[in-house]
Amino acid sequence: MIAIPVVHDVIDGLEVFICGLGDTGEILVFNRPCEQLTGLARDTALGKNWLEVFAIHERHDHVLTLWNEATTGRATKPYEALCRNGRSLRWQFSRWDQAYAPPVKLWAVGIDITEEREAMTRSRELDRMVALGNLVSGLTHELRNPLNGALLQLAVAERHEARSKAASPTAQAIAKATTEIRRISTLLDDFLVFVRPLPIRLERVDVRRIVERSIERGRAKLLAAAVTVVLEPGDDASAEVDASRVETAVYHLLANAIDAASDTPDREVRVRLDVVGNAAVIEVEDHGAGLPAGEVPIFEPFFTTKQGGTGLGLAIVERVTADHDGEISYARRDGATVFRLELPIVGGARN
Amino acid sequence: MRVLVVSPFLAERSALDELLRDEGYEVSSWATREEGLAMVKTNRPDVIIADAQVAGVDGSALLRQLASLGPPPHTILLCPRSNHGLAPPGVVCLTKPIDLAQLFDHLACLTLSRVKVA
Numbered sequence: 001m002i003a004i005p006v007v008h009d010v011i012d013g014l015e016v017f018i019c020g021l022g023d024t025g026e027i028l029v030f031n032r033p034c035e036q037l038t039g040l041a042r043d044t045a046l047g048k049n050w051l052e053v054f055a056i057h058e059r060h061d062h063v064l065t066l067w068n069e070a071t072t073g074r075a076t077k078p079y080e081a082l083c084r085n086g087r088s089l090r091w092q093f094s095r096w097d098q099a100y101a102p103p104v105k106l107w108a109v110g111i112d113i114t115e116e117r118e119a120m121t122r123s124r125e126l127d128r129m130v131a132l133g134n135l136v137s138g139l140t141h142e143l144r145n146p147l148n149g150a151l152l153q154l155a156v157a158e159r160h161e162a163r164s165k166a167a168s169p170t171a172q173a174i175a176k177a178t179t180e181i182r183r184i185s186t187l188l189d190d191f192l193v194f195v196r197p198l199p200i201r202l203e204r205v206d207v208r209r210i211v212e213r214s215i216e217r218g219r220a221k222l223l224a225a226a227v228t229v230v231l232e233p234g235d236d237a238s239a240e241v242d243a244s245r246v247e248t249a250v251y252h253l254l255a256n257a258i259d260a261a262s263d264t265p266d267r268e269v270r271v272r273l274d275v276v277g278n279a280a281v282i283e284v285e286d287h288g289a290g291l292p293a294g295e296v297p298i299f300e301p302f303f304t305t306k307q308g309g310t311g312l313g314l315a316i317v318e319r320v321t322a323d324h325d326g327e328i329s330y331a332r333r334d335g336a337t338v339f340r341l342e343l344p345i346v347g348g349a350r351n
Numbered sequence: 352m353r354v355l356v357v358s359p360f361l362a363e364r365s366a367l368d369e370l371l372r373d374e375g376y377e378v379s380s381w382a383t384r385e386e387g388l389a390m391v392k393t394n395r396p397d398v399i400i401a402d403a404q405v406a407g408v409d410g411s412a413l414l415r416q417l418a419s420l421g422p423p424p425h426t427i428l429l430c431p432r433s434n435h436g437l438a439p440p441g442v443v444c445l446t447k448p449i450d451l452a453q454l455f456d457h458l459a460c461l462t463l464s465r466v467k468v469a
Binding site: 141142144145146147148149150151152153155156159181182185 | 360361362363365366367369370373402404429431432446447448449451
């Protein structure tokens with residue numbers, strides 16, 4: 001006959017949860033991992049029913065059925081339950097008919113599957129996100145057909161109006177409708193960048209060149225707002241990034257700065273590029289009113305403080321930054337709002 | 352200059368028809384690729400403006416069929432997604448909603464090049 005202390009010596013060092021159960025499920029063996037998991041000392045746990053300790057939120061009849069099956073010597077299905085400290089455990093019950101003191105009838109052997117479960121949930125969430133992304137991407141493309149039709153029809157109406165008389169209320173209504181439809185189109189473009197589930201494509205590129213391209217892309221906006229942009233001389237950096245995404249991110253930072261600068265006397269946006277350690281740092285600065293005080297979720301999709309903003313610009317910047325394992329932050333410095341985008345020069349991007 | 356418009360979207364098709372006529376082009380417009388191709392055979396347009404859906408994803412399906420009918424007309428595709436310049440050579444892609452001024456510019460260029468050739 002094997003004595004219990006000897007058993008404990010063996011099973012205490014294992015990284016699995018082991019309980020020896022008597023006829024009615026009372027705990028006769030309780031190894032150290034079980035103590036750590038439940039916070040119960042062995043002496044306290046011994047004699048308690050296993051169900052009260054490990055299956056407090058569960059239906060007990062299911063466990064009893066499994067026990068009965070195990071007692072007949074059949075292989076039973078695993079039993080998964082949430083432990084009281086929030087860990088998920090997978091238990092397997094098996095019969096034991098060796099002579100023992102006290103008389104163990106069943107072994108309950110458990111492993112912690114919390115991480116496994118979380119990984120599974122994450123992977124399912126990711127699958128759902130990708131599926132949703134594809135769906136949204138398909139939808140936004142479909143929407144461009146009716147948008148195009150509507151804009152072209154408005155162009156026809158505009159011509160008819162222009163022929164009849166100048167500056168009629170109808171002409172104004174047409175112009176307004178056209179602006180609105182253009183806005184929907186911009187929203188779709190932004191949204192598409194945000195949800196696009198394409199993998200990131202890294203290549204070694206000149207970051208200054210990317211910044212210049214972003215400025216080029218903002219040219220029309222700069223002209224319309226009569227704002228100038230100054231790209232300060234600074235470090236040149238070549239970094240492994242997804243050029244088109246970073247260009248989009250910098251463009252959105254610029255676009256925000258241009259909007260803010262259009263209300264200021266200097267009407268100026270400054271852009272800096274520096275290298276700090278392994279990071280290419282891009283700073284975009286304006287002297288506008290800045291962000292509202294307090295904790296504001298500026299990187300949340302659809303959060304906007306601007307009339308007519310889509311609320312996706314900074315969400316896109318945040319997404320692109322995260323995709324590169326970079327960092328985005330903002331600060332008020334001497335009356336200026338500074339957005340700082342840091343991208344790893346090498347080893348960025350998590351895939 | 353003869354322009355053929357092929358699009359299954361009535362609002363798009365009818366507006367383009369009217370706007371292009373207004374610009375002085377000779378326009379015929381159709382809803383399907385089959386109708387469009389039949390028109391190419393009989394009418395030999397100089398330019399086709401086609402919705403990407405009727406032309407095949409990148410216009411290649413339409414181009415193949417056009418090529419079998421003799422020297423193909425200039426082709427302008429109206430695409431619901433930006434295809435980052437992946438169009439076959441000789442095809443211009445305009446992303447919807449299209450910039451009308453840009454479309455007119457293209458047509459004006461084609462008119463000029465035609466005058467030069469003639």
